[in-house]
Amino acid sequence: xxxxxxxxxxxxxxxxxxxxxxxxxxxxxxxxxxxxxxxxxxxxxxxxxxxxxxxxxxxxxxxxxxxxxxxxxxxxxxxxxxxxxxxxxxxxxxxxxxxxxxxxxxxxxxxxxxxxxxxxxxxxxxxxxxxxxxxxxxxxxxxxxxxxxxxxxxxxxxxxxxxxxxxxxxxxxxxxxxxxxxxxxxxx
Numbered sequence: 001x002x003x004x005x006x007x008x009x010x011x012x013x014x015x016x017x018x019x020x021x022x023x024x025x026x027x028x029x030x031x032x033x034x035x036x037x038x039x040x041x042x043x044x045x046x047x048x049x050x051x052x053x054x055x056x057x058x059x060x061x062x063x064x065x066x067x068x069x070x071x072x073x074x075x076x077x078x079x080x081x082x083x084x085x086x087x088x089x090x091x092x093x094x095x096x097x098x099x100x101x102x103x104x105x106x107x108x109x110x111x112x113x114x115x116x117x118x119x120x121x122x123x124x125x126x127x128x129x130x131x132x133x134x135x136x137x138x139x140x141x142x143x144x145x146x147x148x149x150x151x152x153x154x155x156x157x158x159x160x161x162x163x164x165x166x167x168x169x170x171x172x173x174x175x176x177x178x179x180x181x182x183x184x185x186x187x188x
Contacts, residue, residue, distance in 0.1 A: 002061055012060035021070050022054065023080060023160055023161070023162045024055075024058075024160070024161050025159070025160055025161075026054065026158075026161055027052075027158045027159070028052040028138075029154050029156045029157075030049070030154065030155045031048070032151075032153050032154055033047045033071075033142075033151065034149070035149045041145060041146060041147065042143065043143065044087065044090075044142070045137050045141055045142055045143075046140070047140050047142055047152065047155075048139075048140050048155070049138065049139050049140070050137065050139075050140065051137055051143065052136055052137075052157070052159070054134070054136065056157075057097050057164045058161045058163055059162060060129075060130075060133045060159045061160050061161065061162050062124075062159070063129075063160065064118060064120045064158050065095050065118070065119050065155065065156070066116065066118035066158075067096070067116070067155035067156065068104050068114035068115060068117065068153035069104075069105030069106075069150070069151070070114035070151045070153065071153040071165065072112075073093045074182075076148065078149075079108060079109070079112055079114050080106055080114075081106065081148070081149070082098070082145070082147065082148030082149055082150045083098050083101070083106060083144070083146040084097070084143060084144045084146075085097040085098075085143045086117075086141070086142050086152075086155075087140070087142070088132075088139065088140055089128065089132055089138065089139065090141070091143070092128060093125050093128065093129070096117040096119060099145075105117070106148075112186055121147065124126075129130035133159070138157060140157075
């Protein structure tokens with residue numbers, strides 16, 4: 001009996017490792033933004049919306065948003081941005097900020113290129129954003145904190161998605177049922 005059980009456990013483990021949840025990346029990008037110099041300070045303004053489709057019964061398990069302060073449309077002028085804070089979900093989650101005049105986002109980088117930024121969403125952030133993910137749209141906005149012009153390069157939202165745990169559980173149950181059936185037919 002032990003001889004048959006050991007191969008069955010090894011076989012079951014191998015099948016379960018093959019049934020690991022699938023993962024996929026879904027990316028959405030908003031184009032660059034060039035704001036006129038007469039921008040209002042202290043007002044949250046939507047710069048664009050990320051549009052995407054999450055497959056039915058899949059969940060966002062991780063996400064990162066990234067971009068640049070400035071865009072270099074006019075070298076030496078648009079490679080920086082005004083002091084500002086960047087948000088998603090109608091100002092709910094702050095994802096970036098150009099906070100002081102000495103920061104590369106405002107003062108400029110050594111090589112004159114726009115300063116990059118990136119934010120990885122926490123599990124709490126993902127829970128807060130679940131309705132937006134389900135709806136297939138997430139807004140990106142800015143609040144300007146001082147005079148100047150807000151400039152951004154393309155902003156990219158990269159989401160990692162996987163099937164719901166119920167789908168993974170169903171796959172595991174099917175694998176185990178296959179093992180049981182195989183053992184029954186081998187005995188007869």
